[in-house]
Amino acid sequence: MSTNTWRRQLQDFAGTSTSRLVRDDVFDFFAGHVDPLWTRRRLLVEVLALHPVGGEMLSLHLRSHHRLDQTAAGRHIELCAVIDGVRVCRSYTPLFIGERELEIGIKKIAHGRFSSWIHEQLRVGDHLEIQQIYGEPPLRTLAATQTPALIAGGSGMTLAMAMLYDFAERQPTQKVRLLQYARTAFDLVYLDELAALQQRLPQLQVFFALTQDQDVSTPLHGHFDREHWQALALPDDSPVLVCGPARLIDGVREVLRQFGHRGELYVEAYHRELQSAPEGATVTVRVQEHAITSTTQQLLLERLEAAGLKPAYGCRQGICMSCTCRKTQGRVQNALDGSISEEGEEDIRLCISRPLTDIDLSL
Ligand code: FES
Known part of the structure; x- marks a missing residue:
């Protein structure tokens, strides 16, 4: 039996046979000194x-x-x-x-x-x-006859790649078009991986567009526009997944609207765009025994962290809900859409909320 197999069996034994005898946090503390991967929680x-x-x-x-x-x-x-x-x-x-x-x-x-x-x-x-x-997986209801378009830039390319690997695994005959945006040829990502994927997914067509470079080997230049959409030559009911910065998403929305495109549009934003903050007045944020001074321009999560508190958080983009907490009094602004809350009790997301008045929070 190999060392790795012994190691795994020991770990499984440690994780199961002691589970009724030792508290999880105690187990994690001592087991972590033997091997950092031995943990229950x-x-x-x-x-x-x-x-x-x-x-x-x-x-x-x-x-x-x-x-x-x-x-x-x-x-x-x-x-x-x-x-x-x-x-x-x-x-x-x-x-x-x-x-x-x-x-x-x-x-x-x-x-x-x-x-x-x-x-x-x-x-x-x-x-x-x-x-x-x-989060919900996109494009799960794809009909076999449909040709989806994946339009991606920046970190959004990770979602596009995840979808392509999934197609290659589950339905390798799927027709699909990928349009990758980058500032320059240097910023294009996953080129080797895309070349390898085209072997596993022969009906994948890959297009590149550079927004700041006139590289002659890349026929599409500038931000997404009518010409880029026409280059994809898609049926007018094709589902479109766009993932990347807000400018790319807005461009795709507008062009598809102009063409009266009938296919579904899935959007995944990878950079939050915050609305401008109201004029900077000073307010007090009361959290448990703390009274923290903030301006109306600061995001609550960042302000509480700067004050030494450790509220839970995950994405910091208003997506995952990890930072949700109860506001018991006062008004906040949602920094993503600019909306303003009521005075009374409600759940808010700290990462995208700014205090507009004195507020009370319960973490
Ligand atoms: S940290 Fe994810 S919604 Fe606030």
């Missing part, structure tokens, strides 16, 4: 490989000693790490989830604490933690 994954896949995207190949939930492609997971003593989580779309392995692409975001740490500090053999899986 947390799902830890080990970094098996790190490799750049173009632009500023890094691919993480991760291994779990526990069976993973092989959920439908296109859902999100929260990945967590302890950075300078603080646990930080961000949400990503895995390209692939196997029984015990998964792959995640992480684009380096300017001033992004988590993505910068991943790119600069993470090493093979390190461990990360996986939190909840959330």
Whole structure:
């Protein structure tokens, strides 16, 4: 029997036979000193490989000693790490989830604490933690005769790749068009992987568009427009999945509207666009025994963290609901759509809420 098999059997034994005798947190504390992956409450994954896949995207190949939930492609997971003593989580779309392995692409975001740490500090053999899986998988109701279009830019390419791997696995005869946006040819990602996918998914057609470069090898230039849509030559009932920054999403919405496109449009935004904040008055945020001064322009999650509190959070984009807490008094503004809440009790998401008046929160 190999060392790895012994190791796994020991781990399974430790995880099951002691479960009625030892509390989970106690087990995790002592077992973690023997092997960081021996844990009951947390799902830890080990970094098996790190490799750049173009632009500023890094691919993480991760291994779990526990069976993973092989959920439908296109859902999100929260990945967590302890950075300078603080646990930080961000949400990503895995390209692939196997029984015990998964792959995640992480684009380096300017001033992004988590993505910068991943790119600069993470090493093979390190461990990360996986939190909840959330979101609805797109394109699940696709008819065999339909030809979907995946239009993606930036981090949105991870969702497009996840969908392509899923097609290659489940329905390799699927016709599909991918249009990838990048600023320059250098910023294009997953080129080798796309070439390999075309072997497994022969009816995949790949298009590239550069928004800031006139590279002659790439026929499409500038942001999404009528010409780009016509280049895809799709039937007018094709489902369209657009994933990326708001400008790309707005462009696709507008062009499809102009063409009277009848197919369904699935949208996945990868960068939140915040509405402008109201004039900066000073208010008080009361949380348990704390009274924290804030301006009306600050997001509550960021303000509470700056004050030393540790509210739960996940995506920090208003998607995952991890930061939801009860407001018992006062008004807040939703920074995504600009709407203003009522005075009274309601649940709010800290990551996208700004206080407009003095407010009371219950974490
Ligand atoms: S952290 Fe995900 S909704 Fe606020």
